[in-house]
Amino acid sequence: MKSKRAFLTISTASLFTSSGVLTGCSAPSMGVNEAVRKIDAKLAGTFASVGPPLKKSDGPARITEGANSFTNEPNGEGVVARTGYVRTKVSKARVVVLAKAVEKHWKAKGYELENASRKVPTFEYSTPEGVSLTFDVNGDLITIGATVSDVEYPGHGDIDDGDFPNGLGDVGPTPNVRDPYWSK
Structure with a gap:
């Protein structure tokens, strides 16, 4: 025995x-700059796939430091994230159209569905390159976000301010652009 x-x-x-x-x-597999380029490319490709084009603002790029799951000590890794805010006012009737266009693009790229709620609609896909993409609707606010993990943590959380040099409060992420198609 x-x-x-x-x-x-x-x-x-x-x-x-x-x-x-x-x-x-x-060791983390990529640096911060590579991670930002990767998530920005996914966000730009997603927004470019939607027609008619939407007005958007890129939120700040941030990195969150990871911790060892046993000791809760920093582990030198981080998660880089950025949110794209849809500035175009999308009517309730067009939200589903927009969600279907985004989802069609992600499926065509071979991304894999991770989570979905058709009631809202909200969904999350993952790419073969390790990027997590989310589409989220919260009232009038529609966001498309991207994150990537396994990034070397540089010792601070701020990477860049995106389109909000004074923070998100300077313009606010509220949709304020009317469009003859999307706002109907």
């Missing part, structure tokens, strides 16, 4: 060691 117990102990230790649990995490 001792040999089976020893085998189980060795196998479990091998599993944890190969997954990085006992040996520590691997």
Whole structure:
């Protein structure tokens, strides 16, 4: 019986060691600038796929520091995120049209559905490159966001201000542009 117990102990230790649990995490796979370029490209491609074109504002790019799940100590990794705010006033009748256009684009790119709520509509897709994309409706506010993890944490959370040099309060993310198609 001792040999089976020893085998189980060795196998479990091998599993944890190969997954990085006992040996520590691997180094982050990309730098902040590469992560920002990656999420900005996904957001730009998404907005470019919608017609007629929408007016938008890019929110600030931020990085959130990660922590070791066992010790809760900083682990040198982070998650980079940016939100694109739809500035065009989209009528309730056109929200579903917009959601379907975005989702069609993401499906055509081969992105995988992770979560969805058709009631709102809100959904999240992931790309083969590790970017998480979200479409969200909150009242009149429509956002399309992108995040990527496994990024080297630079020691601070601010990356760039996007289209809001004075913070989100300078213009506010409220849709304020009327469009003959989207605002009907």
